[in-house]
Amino acid sequence: MKFYRFALLAITLFLVVSCAPQAPAATPTSELTTVTLPVGYIPNVQFAPLYVAMEKGYYRQAGIELKIDYSFETDALALVGANQLQFAVVSGEQVLLARSQELPVVYVMAWYGKFPVGVTSLAKQGIQAPADLKGKRIGIPVLSGASYIGFRALLEAGGLKESDLKMDVIGFNQVEALVSGQSDAVVTYVANEPNVLASKGYEVNTLQVSDYKTLVANGLLTNEKTVQENPDLIRRMIKATLQGLADAAANPDEAFEISKKYVENLAQADQEVQRQVLASSIELWQLDPLGHSDPAGWENMQELLLEMGLIQKPLDLTKAYTNDFLPAP
Numbered sequence: 467m468k469f470y471r472f473a474l475l476a477i478t479l480f481l482v483v484s485c486a487p488q489a490p491a492a493t494p495t496s497e498l499t500t501v502t503l504p505v506g507y508i509p510n511v512q513f514a515p516l517y518v519a520m521e522k523g524y525y526r527q528a529g530i531e532l533k534i535d536y537s538f539e540t541d542a543l544a545l546v547g548a549n550q551l552q553f554a555v556v557s558g559e560q561v562l563l564a565r566s567q568e569l570p571v572v573y574v575m576a577w578y579g580k581f582p583v584g585v586t587s588l589a590k591q592g593i594q595a596p597a598d599l600k601g602k603r604i605g606i607p608v609l610s611g612a613s614y615i616g617f618r619a620l621l622e623a624g625g626l627k628e629s630d631l632k633m634d635v636i637g638f639n640q641v642e643a644l645v646s647g648q649s650d651a652v653v654t655y656v657a658n659e660p661n662v663l664a665s666k667g668y669e670v671n672t673l674q675v676s677d678y679k680t681l682v683a684n685g686l687l688t689n690e691k692t693v694q695e696n697p698d699l700i701r702r703m704i705k706a707t708l709q710g711l712a713d714a715a716a717n718p719d720e721a722f723e724i725s726k727k728y729v730e731n732l733a734q735a736d737q738e739v740q741r742q743v744l745a746s747s748i749e750l751w752q753l754d755p756l757g758h759s760d761p762a763g764w765e766n767m768q769e770l771l772l773e774m775g776l777i778q779k780p781l782d783l784t785k786a787y788t789n790d791f792l793p794a795p
Contacts, residue, residue, distance in 0.1 A: 497529060498529055498530060499530055499699065500530075500533065501525075501531065501552060501703065502534075502535050502551055503533065503534050503535060503553050503555065504537070504551065505534055505536060505554075506538070506556070507536065507538075509536060509728055509729040509730060511725045511732060511743055512657065512744070512747045513728075514714045514718075514722065514724070514744060514747075515577075515707065515711040515713070515715075515721070515751075516707070517710075517727070517728045518710040518721050518724050519710025521727065522710070522713065524705075524706040525706045528702035528703070528706040529702060530702060530703060532706075542554035542687075543556065543560055543569060546569075546571055547564060547569030547570055547571050547689055549689050549691045552692050552696070552699065553688050553703060554686075554687045555684055555686060555687070556573070556684065556687045557611070557612040557615075558573065558685070558763065558764065558767050559612060559767055559776075560687075561682070561687065561787065562764075562771055562786060563771070563777065565786050566776075566781060570691070571687055571688070571689050571786075572689060572785070572787065573682070573787040573788075574685075574686050574693075574700055574704065574787070574788055575707065575708075575759075575791070575792065576683070576758060577684045577685045577686065577707075577711070577757075578683035578685070579683070579753035580683065580752070581619075581675045581679075581681040581682075582655055582750050583612055583616025583653065583654070583655065583675050584616070584620075584655075584672045585599065585604070585652070585654070586652055586653075586654045586656075586659055586660050586663065586670050587644070587650060587652075587671050588645075588668060588671075591651065591671075593650075593673070594671060596620045596621065596625075596673055596678065597624040599631055599673075600626055600630050601630070601632075602631050602632070603631070603632040603633075604617070604631055604634070604651050605634050605644070605649030605651070605653070606633055606634070606635060606636065606652070606653040607635070607637055608637075609635060612683070613653045613655075615767075615770065615771075616675040617653045618774060619678065619770055620675055622679070623678035634648070634649065636648070636652070640653070640654050640659045641663060641666075644663070644668075645666075656672055657746035657747045657750060658746075661742045661743055665736065665738065665739045676750075680760060680766055681763055681770070682763040682764055682767050683750070697791065701793075704791050704793070708756060708757055708792075708793065712756070714744075714748070715748045715751060715752075718745060722741055725744075755795055757793075759787045759788075764783045764786065764787060768780060
């Protein structure tokens, strides 16, 4: 469950609020605007809010025919920046990296309230705080994207540098690397690998980035041209998505069953683990109000990217995100 990718490649995931009404009557197809939405990962129960909104007709009620693009090859940020696509699901660091390269993208709706990255270790390692990572061998999927950003935030919280530990790029094989002893700790998506490990009987500790630093996580991206020329489409897209999010969070069992129609082999997967993945994801989605971007998260993200040398100068954050399209409380 790694939605993490860097530079101009979409990463992963989005959603959040508004009361969910009864399923609306379908809107005639001729009146619908087709929206292709890159999400940066394969079909997965973590996208339940999208599936719920599609299944219950919320997008169609909003005049939208939603098509989800799961391709890893879709260069979502570049396409949205060029207005070849109107929307994508991305993590906050992607927005600032894109704007530092003069791509006119704008983050218009937060999906995750908590940054979904952490460092997981077997309990016997005794890693209880970021400072305990000193001298450890850490397995990380890639040296880019949200996983790397989150890891660096944890190191900062522990007063550590990369030179204070050993890092191995292990791909998305965190569970195997940890249980085999290849790594003392691994960078994970906190709703996924810790649940998989627990289901296999392992006692683990997970240091969650969100416990130490507020950073901007997955949300809905558009571009300045769409903001200027089609703000109504943005409002409709957000409203339908938030309806799906609200429903999925309030009725996880229903959301899980709906997801089976959209996620191949979900019905054959370990139901207990996948339901727990959904439950853990719902915890990460929580925002008050839902969909709202926290200015502090953007400031923290920019500070971290500057420190890492990934952007060279401060950006005008007021152009990088807005809460103006969210439904009134």
